[in-house]
Each structure stands twice: as C-alpha cells, then as structure tokens.
Amino acid sequence: MLFRGLSFACAPGDALLVAGANGIGKSSLIRMLAGLLRPIAGSVASEGAIGLVDERLALDPNLPLGQALRFWERLDDCVAPARAHEILQLEPLLDVPVRYLSTGQKKRAALARLLNRSCPIWLLDEPLNGLDTQAQASFEALIAQHCAAGGIALVASHQGIALPDPARVELAEYAV
C-alpha cells in the first residue's frame, strides 16, 4: 500500500504538481491515472485523450530518430510533425539511430511524441530529467501554452519546475 484517501480533480487549463520523495508513489499514481495500473480501491475518471511521458522512450533504438518518430506520427494521424521537430530542435538528429542519442536528446524525442498527439491531458513523470537548462525552460513554456489553451498538465517531479499557478499534491500527506 502506497497511499490512501487521495482525491483531486483537474479542470481544463489546470496544472497540478505531484510532489514527494523517491519511492513515495508518484510514478504509480501517474500510471493509475493513465489506466496502466489498477488501484486496490478508488477510481479515476477522465474526459479526453491522455498523453503520458515517463522514462520509457517507446522508440525503436535501432531506427534513425526520424523513422522511429514516423511510426508514431502515422499511428497518431499527426498532420504537422515538423512542428515538434522544430520546437524540440530535433532536426539535426533525425538521421541518428535512437540508441546513439544522449539522455536529453532521448527525452526531447519523447516530448515530440507527446506534442504530435495534441491530446488535452498531459501526464508527465519527471519531464525535465536529462534536459539542459535551455531545454527545461522551453518545455516549461510549452506546458504553460498547453494550459493556456485549455489543456491539463499533471506533473510528477522532484526537481523544481515552473508550472502556471499549479495545485500541489504532497503524496507524503497520504502515505500509509
């Protein structure tokens, strides 16, 4: 048992920060919200498509990045993939096999998958991990834009992250 008695709601435009020490259950909560893990008790209701970014890249390590991203761009009916490549500065990397990308480059590739889906609910598990200061600031700006356009951003992070007027869930308060 990780936590009990936790309840919250997010409306369009909301940002919510899930905070807590290593192992408290932030990733588990995010996986429950994404429908990948079933809580022992309680329920999750959501309206609208959910985009999850966590430590798993979900890109073929043997393909050049452009081709690996194209797999998802086709599945997701993405109409303007070049936009995400540009925003995340992936253009110079499109011919590089995914397995050769650095930690931060891989994270930017995962974020491109998220942008290409244009889904209203973002579940972000440690989204700044591996990003340099400039890439962190750019992604924080993207989160602010997403919320300003009526999206929801729910973020688990143990490092400081700038979110627009965030609500905060301190998981330690619900720990069992």
Ligand SMILES: Nc1ncnc2c1ncn2[C@@H]1O[C@H](COP(=O)(O)OP(=O)(O)OP(=O)(O)O)[C@@H](O)[C@H]1O
């Ligand atoms: N499938 C599983 N079966 C059993 N225990 C698990 C499982 N997945 C995670 N745990 C345990 O649940 C606890 C919470 O893990 P979780 O990954 O949710 O923590 P976290 O708050 O995201 O940690 P971190 O900040 O280190 O990423 C940990 O003690 C972990 O070992």
